[in-house]
Amino acid sequence: MKYRYLAVSSIHEVLERQRTLRRQWEHMCVTGEIRTFRNEVSSSWSRCLSHKVDPLLKAAPMVLSNLNLQEEKNKHQQWLEIVYPHLDSLFSELENEDILILLSLANGVLIEGRANSTVWKKVEKIHGVPGANYSEGAAGTNAIGTAIAERKPTQILGAEHFCEGWHSWVCSAAPIRDPWTKELIGVLNISGEIDRLQAYGLPLVLQQANRIENELRNMALYYINKYFHDKIDFANNPVVIINKDMCVINMNDVARHTLNLREGLSLNRMLGCSFHNLNDFDCWGQPIEVTCESARQRTCVVTFHPYRMANRLLGGLVVFHPVKASSRSTDLAVASLHMTNIITQNDHMLCLIEKARKAAGSDMNVLLTGETGVGKEVFARFIHEASSRAREPFVAVNCGAIPRDLLASELFGYEPGAFTGAAGKGRPGKFVAADGGTVFLDEIGELPLEAQVYLLRVLEEKAVVPVGGTEPRFVDVRIIAATNRDLEEEVRQGRFRADLFYRLNVLCFRIPPLRDRREDIPLLVRHFLLEFHDSGVPLMIEENSMATLIRYDWPGNIRQLKNVVAQAVFNSEDRCIRIHDLPPELVGPTDKTIGRSSTDKKEHVAWSGYQKRVSRELLEQVLGMTGGNVSQAAKLLGVSRMTVYRKAKQYNLSV
Structure with missing residues (x-):
């Protein structure tokens, strides 16, 4: 598509064209006959004549009071919150250019604007301010109104404006469409006085309108995924x-x-x-x-x-x-439902997931080992949900959080009056509550020796005897235990019973710490960004910030990473997480990173490993979210644009 006024040899040429346009406009005012350079302008003038618009109009009609304007903003708040940062960014780029940035609703009514004080004083005379109606029927041919009428980007130069009040202005506007319905929801406009012609005006508003539509698409995808997540996945x-x-x-x-x-x-x-x-x-x-x-x-x-x-x-x-x-x-299908909860591209983790899927097909006891925060409970739930017990209870017990003198009653229940303060009707306990399902014994290494004896008996006899009771109650439960301790060492030190250890250690899974699977960090970070950002639009993260997260040693593993991302989201002010948004211990001189001599090398290896593992499915999903925008896809994935192009070519995807 060619736009006539984007390339001019000199301002003299523009002013000469303006004089010609002025003569054509005067001819139209006198005779009603339309003679213009461009068909779009001729069509617009014809519509204005049919609407009986006054060509001598000096200012657009004001149709919204401050109160009504605020009501309109509240009504359209969801998409306006996406647009405002783009207006601010555009204005900061052009603040010294004496330009006016306007945003209108689909009906042509101005809803927001940006300009310096000098420009505001000038445009107040023509009511180029929020609350004014810039539809063609109200303000004649103008970039906003004509873009709405023509449903396409438009640039109007000087006396191409139907009304005389705008003859000293050149305006460029681009429609903003709903990314799903393609309905017009607003128009973005850049205006300036004709002697300061902005050759960049039209391509700039086109670029910003496309960015806004892409972000609206991201927001819609985020809300759809968030709204349907529980219903569709579970x-x-x-x-x-x-x-x-x-x-x-x-x-x-x-x-x-x-x-x-x-x-x-x-x-x-x-x-x-x-x-x-x-x-x-x-x-x-x-x-x-x-x-x-x-x-x-x-x-x-x-x-x-x-x-x-x-x-x-x-x-x-x-x-x-x-x-x-x-x-x-x-x-x-059931076995696949919770696979997405284990976010990984690490080969060892993928192997563990397949073994966990296999383990779900049996009732053997499972022991999960690994550092605090690696996701042991997620694995336990995965095994439960993939098993034939999926419709039965999953009861998690933190053995380290229950007071020693209450452990037996919590696990095995108690009879009425079994001890001082006991409930009058007694209580069944965790094992009875999980009957038919799974008991997850987290921090099993914290279990006192005397409680280990009772647990061993439950494993051997498949029955529990409540505190204060004499009759056993048979229970059908699957045991999954987890610990961050070395239980074999605990056995050697006499702190854990050997016979209980052997009973539990039938199927053993060691979940690796996050520092051993750094290629998963970008995936986890983006997952948490979607989870935490409550305004409905996924945040971006700078590549050097992502590299810092990859480089860090993460002693608290995934749990710590999640907390750090939550803090960075809170600190971020422009939807992009930067170095200064991260906690100081990650970027300061005392941060606990991997060996200094090999830091850069290992960071590069982890980052390169992640880049190589960008799958076709992931790339398709991100390109879909960004509307095919390679730059935004690269930012979301945390890779270079060249990587996106290379991967798209490898997977035969069009970009």
């Missing part, structure tokens, strides 16, 4: 996410296995229905009985649940109740 029934056009954009593993679906398929084709889009539904939340072709002609009961953001329908959740499938497919 549902036992097939669950499918569709967009406004009824296309499948995501699903849980149950749906993937039992319905034989894939992203991009039409839900109409799957259900054999003729709904054109979600607006056709007048039965949201109501069950519909359909025959599902992809489920081998099985009859399914389906419910549809809408998802809206800023009063715009983006898509919906489709739940199938129930879909019968082979038990093998269902088992595979």
